[in-house]
Amino acid sequence: MGIGTVRDQPADEAAGRRREQRAWYVYDWACSVYSTSVLTVFLGPYLTSVAEEAADADGFVHPLGIPVRAGSFFAYSVSLSLIVAVLLMPLVGSLADRTGRTKRLLGVAAYVGAGATAGMFFLDGDRYLLGGLLLVTANAAQAVAMMLYNSYLPQIATPEERDAVSSRGWALGYAAGALVLVADLVLYLRHADFGLSESAAVRICLASAGLWWGAFAVIPLRRLRDRRLPSAEGGARAAGGLRQLAATVRHMRRHPLTLAFLLAYLVYNDGIQTVITQASVYGSEELGLGQSTLIVAVLMVQVLAVAGALALGRLADRYGAKRTILGSLIAWTATLAAGYFLPAGQPGWFFALAAAIGLVLGGSQALSRSLFSHLVPPGKEAEYFSAYELSDRGVSWLGPLLFGLTYQLTGSYRDAIISLVAFFVLGFVLLARVPVRRAIADAGNPVPKRI
Numbered sequence: 001m002g003i004g005t006v007r008d009q010p011a012d013e014a015a016g017r018r019r020e021q022r023a024w025y026v027y028d029w030a031c032s033v034y035s036t037s038v039l040t041v042f043l044g045p046y047l048t049s050v051a052e053e054a055a056d057a058d059g060f061v062h063p064l065g066i067p068v069r070a071g072s073f074f075a076y077s078v079s080l081s082l083i084v085a086v087l088l089m090p091l092v093g094s095l096a097d098r099t100g101r102t103k104r105l106l107g108v109a110a111y112v113g114a115g116a117t118a119g120m121f122f123l124d125g126d127r128y129l130l131g132g133l134l135l136v137t138a139n140a141a142q143a144v145a146m147m148l149y150n151s152y153l154p155q156i157a158t159p160e161e162r163d164a165v166s167s168r169g170w171a172l173g174y175a176a177g178a179l180v181l182v183a184d185l186v187l188y189l190r191h192a193d194f195g196l197s198e199s200a201a202v203r204i205c206l207a208s209a210g211l212w213w214g215a216f217a218v219i220p221l222r223r224l225r226d227r228r229l230p231s232a233e234g235g236a237r238a239a240g241g242l243r244q245l246a247a248t249v250r251h252m253r254r255h256p257l258t259l260a261f262l263l264a265y266l267v268y269n270d271g272i273q274t275v276i277t278q279a280s281v282y283g284s285e286e287l288g289l290g291q292s293t294l295i296v297a298v299l300m301v302q303v304l305a306v307a308g309a310l311a312l313g314r315l316a317d318r319y320g321a322k323r324t325i326l327g328s329l330i331a332w333t334a335t336l337a338a339g340y341f342l343p344a345g346q347p348g349w350f351f352a353l354a355a356a357i358g359l360v361l362g363g364s365q366a367l368s369r370s371l372f373s374h375l376v377p378p379g380k381e382a383e384y385f386s387a388y389e390l391s392d393r394g395v396s397w398l399g400p401l402l403f404g405l406t407y408q409l410t411g412s413y414r415d416a417i418i419s420l421v422a423f424f425v426l427g428f429v430l431l432a433r434v435p436v437r438r439a440i441a442d443a444g445n446p447v448p449k450r451i
Helices: 002-054 070-099 102-122 128-150 162-189 198-216 218-223 241-252 256-286 291-319 321-340 347-373 381-394 398-410 413-418 421-432 436-442
Strands: none
Touching: 002 070, 002 102, 002 128, 002 162, 002 198, 002 218, 002 256, 002 291, 070 102, 070 128, 070 256, 070 381, 070 398, 102 128, 102 198, 102 218, 128 381, 162 198, 162 291, 162 347, 198 218, 241 256, 256 291, 256 321, 256 347, 256 381, 256 398, 256 413, 256 421, 256 436, 291 321, 291 347, 321 347, 321 413, 321 421, 347 381, 398 413
């Protein structure tokens, strides 16, 4: 009886991991609709139009008395939201590691973000400041929630499983984004048939993303398990955000190769995140494309990103995650450079660009997440993933800030978009220099056969 029980333990553990993995995937399904419908498609052009409605004769709004070109307000708001996340994520990550209450903190962050997103229904007229406040709240909460969500990956997947598990999560998220975008497209194109104005249809699309996020977040919050993991540092008190970030970075200095990977990721992911948030503004304002064209283009990105995430996951199994990510960065550079030359008023070329982005978007993000999970010392998951999320979102305020400043100074979105190429080129160089197998061993983790 005892022998049978012992032999059953590995099978029971594997079944338990699979159950948690399925629940973990659902959070990607829940929150990715915010990233797609709100941040990528609707909010940029809509908040820009609201800011333009409130602008003076010279095209400027004046939040807190500061003159801001209306076309830059959305980019600056995204940048501010991520600065707020910089202050919150190290604090929350350390608190999660020290208390073991990761799931409870994930729930708080998720529902603050979902509530702020649902509140975007009330964004109309010239209420650009309300839009900025809701964007800052929702985006900062999303960053904190994703940091906590990502910290589960090394707990629920073995080293050999992580590339596949991470890729499946991203793929499911993109599938949800595509599904909701189809409904959004129908509502937007037929808003008159439903007795709605165009503005009301957009606000419903924004708010429904928050409702979707909150509804499906229930599943992972019920099924994921909290774990009290021993921290290498111990301690009973959480420091302030910036102070805790400094403490985390000091600890990471003991693992310089992990820090080197984070630096590379910070750089190239800054470019990715800025393209995601500013592409719809570029399409509407510079290329003169309509909202329906932008929705179809992003829908194409979502569908192809599902296939792309899974395909790059398989390539990583064959060639290793690092080489596959490097290849995706070459594709990002070529795609972004091509975007500079897109002719205005011709959606076909924009669709081609969207297809190229979709094929590399999900895979480059999913593989970066799984690769980093191998570089985290045991017991420091949430704290290190707070630093990772700072690279993923919290320090990605540099790209939107550069984009906004370039447009403010030149009045050209083409100049703004081409400036982002530097992030991909520099990120490639930095990542190529990281010996990932040695980095994994130095972190105290088993080295997979292919990485």
